[in-house]
Amino acid sequence: MTCCFPFLFGKRIKSSVIRDPDIDEEFSGIQNVILYTYNELRVATDDFSPANKIGEGGFGSVYKARLKDGKMAAVKVLAAESRQGVKEFLTEINVISEIEHENLVKLYGCCVEGNHRILVYNYLENNSLAQTLLGGGYSNIHFNWQTRTRICIGIARGLAFLHEELRPHIAHRDIKASNILLDKDLTPKISDFGLAKLIPANVTHVSTRVAGTMGIILLACAEIKQNYRLFCWGKGYLAPEYAIRGQLTRKADIYSFGVLLVEIVTGRCNTNARLPAGEQYLIERTWTLYEQGELARLVDVSLNGEFDAEEACKFLKIGLLCTQDVPKFRPSMSSVVKMLTGEMDVDDSKITNPGLISDFMDLKVGVKPKSNVDMKILSSYNASSASDNQDTTMTSAASTAATTTFTAQYCSP
Numbered sequence: 534m535t536c537c538f539p540f541l542f543g544k545r546i547k548s549s550v551i552r553d554p555d556i557d558e559e560f561s562g563i564q565n566v567i568l569y570t571y572n573e574l575r576v577a578t579d580d581f582s583p584a585n586k587i588g589e590g591g592f593g594s595v596y597k598a599r600l601k602d603g604k605m606a607a608v609k610v611l612a613a614e615s616r617q618g619v620k621e622f623l624t625e626i627n628v629i630s631e632i633e634h635e636n637l638v639k640l641y642g643c644c645v646e647g648n649h650r651i652l653v654y655n656y657l658e659n660n661s662l663a664q665t666l667l668g669g670g671y672s673n674i675h676f677n678w679q680t681r682t683r684i685c686i687g688i689a690r691g692l693a694f695l696h697e698e699l700r701p702h703i704a705h706r707d708i709k710a711s712n713i714l715l716d717k718d719l720t721p722k723i724s725d726f727g728l729a730k731l732i733p734a735n736v737t738h739v740s741t742r743v744a745g746t747m748g749i750i751l752l753a754c755a756e757i758k759q760n761y762r763l764f765c766w767g768k769g770y771l772a773p774e775y776a777i778r779g780q781l782t783r784k785a786d787i788y789s790f791g792v793l794l795v796e797i798v799t800g801r802c803n804t805n806a807r808l809p810a811g812e813q814y815l816i817e818r819t820w821t822l823y824e825q826g827e828l829a830r831l832v833d834v835s836l837n838g839e840f841d842a843e844e845a846c847k848f849l850k851i852g853l854l855c856t857q858d859v860p861k862f863r864p865s866m867s868s869v870v871k872m873l874t875g876e877m878d879v880d881d882s883k884i885t886n887p888g889l890i891s892d893f894m895d896l897k898v899g900v901k902p903k904s905n906v907d908m909k910i911l912s913s914y915n916a917s918s919a920s921d922n923q924d925t926t927m928t929s930a931a932s933t934a935a936t937t938t939f940t941a942q943y944c945s946p
């Protein structure tokens with residue numbers, strides 16, 4: 534196996550030790566990343582043993598590891614399909630390594646040996662919100678109201694930091710319950726910056742491919758000459774403008790945060806096909822109950838009534854503010870933090886209708902779906918940079934890699 538940077542292994546990267554000018558350039562400005570050898574990580578994970586596997590995401594498998602210095606780590610082995618070239622990979626590392634905040638997962642280092650692309654993160658003891666709070670009762674953790682408020686505020690602070698304090702700003706692009714990890718004190722940490730891209734401060738949005746778990750994929754199949762469109766609805770965190778047009782702004786993250794906020798208060802996933810129609814989509818349900826003045830009914834019953842009803846309804850209203858259909862109506866994350874902590878009032882009159890799948894299906898397609906089909910969509914576009922800026926990025930069935938299950942609605946054009 535060829536080693537890209539043999540002279541760097543086991544060392545903290547210092548650009549001063551690098552001799553190759555290209556590599557020197559790649560590493561310039563990277564000071565705090567440790568480069569691990571593949572062998573070191575193999576030993577740390579007991580040869581990537583299934584017993585140490587703690588998760589599987591769209592971009593690869595995650596293993597629990599004990600590093601040489603005794604520290605626990607989460608080792609994310611990027612799947613072959615999502616392996617980037619050294620340059621892209623290091624660009625990502627460069628971004629991640631400089632980010633430090635109480636509510637963001639810390640990147641310790643990486644491995645870029647031969648074909649391997651591995652990220653090494655701080656290990657978080659209490660798993661993700663998806664596996665605990667929303668995991669269907671398989672966790673021993675009791676999320677009381679106070680813990681939930683702390684988690685909501687922590688996530689909001691982490692995101693506000695990415696959006697507003699970092700220069701250039703960063704949109705996470707994949708805010709969702711499985712990307713919120715909890716440490717031993719249940720402090721939330723936002724993970725998965727693998728998909729984060731820099732947004733230059735003077736750019737209001739970049740139109741780009743949809744990354745990570747897809748909310749919607751619009752596929753036009755060449756064989757049927759675009760006679761059919763396949764709309765796929767996934768886990769529902771994506772803002773409509775991002776899902777449909779690939780328009781990435783911080784406002785799309787704020788939409789996803791709003792969905793997550795409502796999930797935390799209600800203790801349920803944002804989509805649940807087993808519920809009666811009208812209750813399946815959490816944001817739709819929240820909007821209905823808000824209009825009826827009955828928001829408190831949504832609060833997680835497992836709290837046994839032990840919560841501050843006024844505060845819980847306020848959080849749900851903030852969720853609605855964040856998920857408004859019109860991106861510019863959504864508040865900034867720093868305002869969200871202030872509203873959550875009570876430093877700023879929530880103005881009910883500012884709440885307008887949320888961006889909902891049912892609405893834009895009708896709007897964009899103009900016909901009702903013919904049938905529901907469950908299918909495995911191979912997501913993870915490797916769309917060429919040429920198509921990155923086109924609204925039609927998602928119409929290219931394009932290259933597909935990681936498997937994600939979606940419920941698709943097959944429609945006439």
Ligand SMILES: Nc1ncnc2c1ncn2[C@@H]1O[C@H](COP(=O)(O)OP(=O)(O)OP(=O)(O)O)[C@@H](O)[C@H]1O
Pocket residue numbers: 587588589590591592593594595607609638654655656657658660661663664707711712714724725745746
């Ligand atoms: N730093 C970490 N500490 C502890 N567990 C982790 C850590 N990072 C990831 N995990 C576990 O691995 C799982 C998979 O994480 P990963 O970020 O690869 O995928 P995901 O967020 O579930 O999905 P996707 O790739 O679609 O975003 C997480 O849900 C979590 O349970």
